[in-house]
Amino acid sequence: MDINIQPILQSWPFLLKALMMTILVSALSTLLGFAIGVIVGALRTYGGRFANIVLGFYVDSMRAIPLLVILVWTFFAFPLVIGHSINAVTAGIVGLGLHLGAYVSETIRAGLTSVRRNQMQAALALGMSPFQAIRTIILPQAVIRMLPALGSLCVIAIKDSAIASVIAVPELLRQTQIVAGKTFRPFELYTAAMLCYFILCYPMARGVDRLYRRLAHLGSS
Amino acid sequence: MTDDPILIFESVVKRYGDLTALDGVSLTLRRGEVVCLIGPSGSGKSTLLRCANALDPVDEGRIRFDGHEVKSTESSVRLVRQRMGMVFQNFELFPHLTVLRNITIGPTTVLKLGHAAADERAKKLLAKVGLSDKALSYPSALSGGQQQRVAIARALAMEPALMLFDEPTSALDPETIGEVLSVMKTLADEGMTMLVVTHEMDFARRVADRVAVFDKGRVIEEGAPQEIFTNARVARTRDFLSHLGWHGEGAASVSKREEA
Amino acid sequence: MSFDWSIVWSSLPRLLEGAWMTIWLACVTMLLAIPGGLVLALLRLSRIRALAMAATGFVEFFRATPLILQIYWVYYVLPAYFDVQLSQIATAVTGLVCNISAFNSETFRSGIVSIRQGQWNAAYALGMTPANVFLRIVAPQALMRVLPALASTWVSLFKDTSLVSIIAVAELSYVSLQIRAETYRILEVLTAMAALYWLMGYPQAKLVDWIHHRFKVAE
Numbered sequence: 001m002d003i004n005i006q007p008i009l010q011s012w013p014f015l016l017k018a019l020m021m022t023i024l025v026s027a028l029s030t031l032l033g034f035a036i037g038v039i040v041g042a043l044r045t046y047g048g049r050f051a052n053i054v055l056g057f058y059v060d061s062m063r064a065i066p067l068l069v070i071l072v073w074t075f076f077a078f079p080l081v082i083g084h085s086i087n088a089v090t091a092g093i094v095g096l097g098l099h100l101g102a103y104v105s106e107t108i109r110a111g112l113t114s115v116r117r118n119q120m121q122a123a124l125a126l127g128m129s130p131f132q133a134i135r136t137i138i139l140p141q142a143v144i145r146m147l148p149a150l151g152s153l154c155v156i157a158i159k160d161s162a163i164a165s166v167i168a169v170p171e172l173l174r175q176t177q178i179v180a181g182k183t184f185r186p187f188e189l190y191t192a193a194m195l196c197y198f199i200l201c202y203p204m205a206r207g208v209d210r211l212y213r214r215l216a217h218l219g220s221s
Numbered sequence: 222m223t224d225d226p227i228l229i230f231e232s233v234v235k236r237y238g239d240l241t242a243l244d245g246v247s248l249t250l251r252r253g254e255v256v257c258l259i260g261p262s263g264s265g266k267s268t269l270l271r272c273a274n275a276l277d278p279v280d281e282g283r284i285r286f287d288g289h290e291v292k293s294t295e296s297s298v299r300l301v302r303q304r305m306g307m308v309f310q311n312f313e314l315f316p317h318l319t320v321l322r323n324i325t326i327g328p329t330t331v332l333k334l335g336h337a338a339a340d341e342r343a344k345k346l347l348a349k350v351g352l353s354d355k356a357l358s359y360p361s362a363l364s365g366g367q368q369q370r371v372a373i374a375r376a377l378a379m380e381p382a383l384m385l386f387d388e389p390t391s392a393l394d395p396e397t398i399g400e401v402l403s404v405m406k407t408l409a410d411e412g413m414t415m416l417v418v419t420h421e422m423d424f425a426r427r428v429a430d431r432v433a434v435f436d437k438g439r440v441i442e443e444g445a446p447q448e449i450f451t452n453a454r455v456a457r458t459r460d461f462l463s464h465l466g467w468h469g470e471g472a473a474s475v476s477k478r479e480e481a
Numbered sequence: 482m483s484f485d486w487s488i489v490w491s492s493l494p495r496l497l498e499g500a501w502m503t504i505w506l507a508c509v510t511m512l513l514a515i516p517g518g519l520v521l522a523l524l525r526l527s528r529i530r531a532l533a534m535a536a537t538g539f540v541e542f543f544r545a546t547p548l549i550l551q552i553y554w555v556y557y558v559l560p561a562y563f564d565v566q567l568s569q570i571a572t573a574v575t576g577l578v579c580n581i582s583a584f585n586s587e588t589f590r591s592g593i594v595s596i597r598q599g600q601w602n603a604a605y606a607l608g609m610t611p612a613n614v615f616l617r618i619v620a621p622q623a624l625m626r627v628l629p630a631l632a633s634t635w636v637s638l639f640k641d642t643s644l645v646s647i648i649a650v651a652e653l654s655y656v657s658l659q660i661r662a663e664t665y666r667i668l669e670v671l672t673a674m675a676a677l678y679w680l681m682g683y684p685q686a687k688l689v690d691w692i693h694h695r696f697k698v699a700e
Contacts, residue, residue: 063636064682066643068654069675076661077671155545162547166647173550186557194546194554201545276602295611303608313603317621327607330617372603379607 007183008192018175019196025092025171026158032097033157034150037104044105045112046134055105062102067163071095075167092164092171100157107149111142144215151208155201162197172196225252227287227383227414228273234281235268235438242268244438245282250383255415257425257446260435261461266418267310269435270385273416274298274305287382303331306376310388312368314360314375320347321356324375332379339378346374350404366397370404377408384408386417422467426450434458488666489673499656500677506570506642506652510577511635517578518585525590536586543583549644552576556648573645581638588630592623629693636685640678653677 008015040059043051062070075091086094115138123133165174172193180189228250235243243265250256258266271277273284275291275298284291291301314323324343328334334342347353350370360368369389376384386405390398402424409415409428419425425432425446432449434442434457442455450467453459489496524536543551555576559565567575596619604614646655657674661667 060683060686061679063686064640065675065678066640066654068643068646069671069678072654072658073671073675077668080668159545159547162549163644165549173547173553177553180557186553187562190550190554190557194550197546197550198542202541205545271602274606276605299608299610301608302606305606307603307606309599309603309606311599313599315600315603315618315622317625326617327609330613331608375607 003188004185005188005192007179007185008188011179011183015172015175015179015192018170018172021089021170021175022158022161022172022196023200025089025096025164025169026161028093029096029100029161030154030157032093033100033104033153036097036101037108040101040105041108041112045109059102059105062099067095067099067160068166070099071164071167074098088164088167088169091167092161092169096157096160096164100153100160103153103156104150107146107153108142110149111146112138114145115141141218144212144218147212147215148208151212152205154208155205158200158204159197226250227252228416229285230269230273230282231285232282233269233272233279233284235265235272235277236280241438243272243279246438246440247282248433248440248443250414250416252382252414253412254430255409255413255417255428256431256433257429258416258418258433258435259420259422259425259461260441264435265438266435267387270307270387270416270418273385274302274307299331303379304382306379306381306384308369308372308376308384308386308389310391312360312365312372312392314368314372316360318359319356320352320358320360320363320371323360323371324378327375327379342378343374346377347371349377349407350374351400364397365393366400369393369397369401373401373404373408383414383416386415386419388418388420390419390421420465422450422462422465434461436461484669485666486669488660488664488669492660492664492670492673495656495660496653496673496677499651499653500681502650502652502656503639503642503654504681506573506577506645506650507635507639509574510581510638510642513574513578514581514585514638515631517582518589521582521586522589522593525586526593540583540586543580544587548576548580548641549647551580552644552648555579569648569650572648573642573650577638577641577645580641581634584634584637585631588627588634589623592627592630593619595626596622625696628696629689632689632692636682636689639682639685643678 040055044055044059047055071092074095075086075088078091079085112134119137119141120130120133123137124130128136161169161171162173164171165177168174176189176193180186183189226249230246230248233243233246234241246265246269248256248269258269260266268277272279273286273291275293278293286301286305289297289301292298314320315326318326321340321343324346325334325336325339328339328342329336344353344356347356350373352367352370352374355363355367355371360371363371373389389405390401393401398421402421405415405417405424406428417425417429427446429446431443432446433440434449434453434455436457442449442453442458448454449458450462453462521536521540524532525540527533527536552573555567556569556572559567559572559575600618600622601614604618609617642652643654646652646658649655653674657670661670664670
């Protein structure tokens with residue numbers, strides 16, 4: 001088996017730009033997903049029955065439909081509903097964010113409900129308002145418990161951004177395909193892309209684990 | 222009791238990294254004898270039990286059980302364990318099995334005893350520890366004292382030649398300690414050979430034939446309970462006993478909970 | 482803009498055939514990835530360092546890279562460089578099984594590790610063989626703790642089968658995208674595809690919630 005890294009050396013500026021796009025798409029979809037997730041998670045926990053049912057439907061639907069389907073629908077079908085086209089990067093970020101947001105909200109909700117009821121009562125007994133109690137007592141404990149799950153969601157966001165290649169977002173996988181097709185060196189290019197993703201994701205997963213181990217005792221009431 | 226030794230520790234050394242848990246322990250247990258190991262926490266008593274049935278391999282020295290050396294080869298270890306019952310501080314009943322199945326799983330899987338025969342054996346043992354009505358319960362439905370009595374029955378179901386007890390009452394509520402100790406006393410009266418790690422000084426004084434005092438991985442004193450508890454020769458033994466509030470024979474020595 | 486939903490009804494047989502392939506892929510993958518995960522978990526817990534490290538490397542690699550890329554990699558690299566000729570379906574199953582096995586192995590490993598050492602000791606003290614200790618004492622207890630995570634992985638897998646459409650395996654996504662290309666009824670066909678996934682996936686998501694609730698480990 002002969003290995004030829006010439007194509008990678010020749011097209012590295014192109015691939016580097018693609019890597020930057022991967023990072024950009026991951027970061028923005030993570031931001032969007034976390035914003036959606038915190039709001040939906042909090043509303044489902046504290047917002048009463050109606051909010052819980054409506055938002056629950058959104059969350060469970062996102063858990064039921066593949067990300068590829070959501071992305072394809074957002075990019076190809078949604079423009080027909082609104083009557084004008086969306087660019088691929090925007091569609092990608094929105095689709096990824098909507099999908100991720102459902103999972104973030106589940107994590108947030110589990111975290112909020114896992115803090116024992118007595119903690120809330122202890123806070124109220126000190127004369128705090130319910131909002132103060134959530135902000136200063138419940139949320140900080142919940143966040144520490146949620147860290148591992150939220151960390152792995154960040155890793156998932158990076159990995160999932162590769163699926164945006166199916167709607168031609170010029171991210172790492174998409175551009176790797178292009179170079180691989182032109183140079184007929186799929187082994188070298190796909191392996192290089194694999195390593196890039198690994199280098200992005202693996203330290204992140206490990207880092208969150210380590211951070212959590214250092215903070216875990218603060219979250220165990 | 223006879224002069225026939227069943228378990229012999231010869232200069233046993235056990236290290237965990239930098240820590241020397243056992244620092245040359247020699248001890249002999251004769252058939253039918255009850256020996257209690259006492260001493261401060263972390264002095265190596267429990268380690269000695271785990272070495273006896275090779276749950277922990279020893280680093281130096283030898284252990285002989287019934288004339289054969291306890292080696293850490295897979296098959297010989299299993300033969301030793303089949304004949305040596307062990308009772309753990311935290312009971313370690315199997316939570317996914319009923320009380321009856323907890324007792325029969327050893328005989329059926331290890332001794333290849335039929336289910337009917339194993340059930341019968343288990344029922345006799347449950348009657349002996351006073352828990353016949355709990356045969357079909359799961360461990361989570363039992364109190365700590367009841368769980369520990371089941372654990373004793375589980376070990377006895379293998380018809381062992383020797384029983385090891387690793388602080389069997391340390392994890393119990395005070396009101397259930399008595400029921401476990403009285404089962405152990407009955408066993409001792411029936412002539413079972415027992416090696417018991419305990420903090421129950423009354424039990425040691427009344428039931429043991431011999432007491433060995435551990436400190437920092439060594440046996441610092443060994444003798445009949447009367448000698449140790451009334452007339453310890455070693456200063457550190459006296460220190461240890463007085464820390465427990467023991468001031469010789471008579472003073473606070475009759476425990477109320479153990480009257481039964 | 483006018484929509485013609487009749488295209489959905491006329492294409493329904495093909496769509497259902499695709500859906501059937503989706504279900505088949507998920508089932509076959511899980512059936513292979515459960516033993517696969519178990520083997521990887523036991524290798525990682527093995528005392529032979531080289532085996533444990535190789536298994537760890539495999540698991541960490543497949544967990545930290547995108548599945549869609551793994552599928553491309555298997556598709557292009559195995560035939561071209563290792564002279565392994567696999568059909569498209571076999572390629573898809575290979576990629577999915579490697580990925581899901583890696584996730585399952587973490588599930589199994591944490592289930593096994595969550596059974597405390599005392600349980601192993603108590604079983605060993607009865608003279609049981611290591612195999613018996615694992616099969617009769619550790620595995621049954623671990624299974625209860627592992628079920629919720631396995632159920633979640635199942636639902637992810639069900640959705641992830643859509644990714645093998647990129648190598649032209651005729652499951653629901655691929656079939657839908659084909660019909661879209663043939664008919665240009667983009668909105669109708671893509672909406673029908675999403676609805677079919679929803680119909681299959683929604684009850685599964687609910688079932689997972691129930692399993693999580695039912696088998697939650699009391700701490």
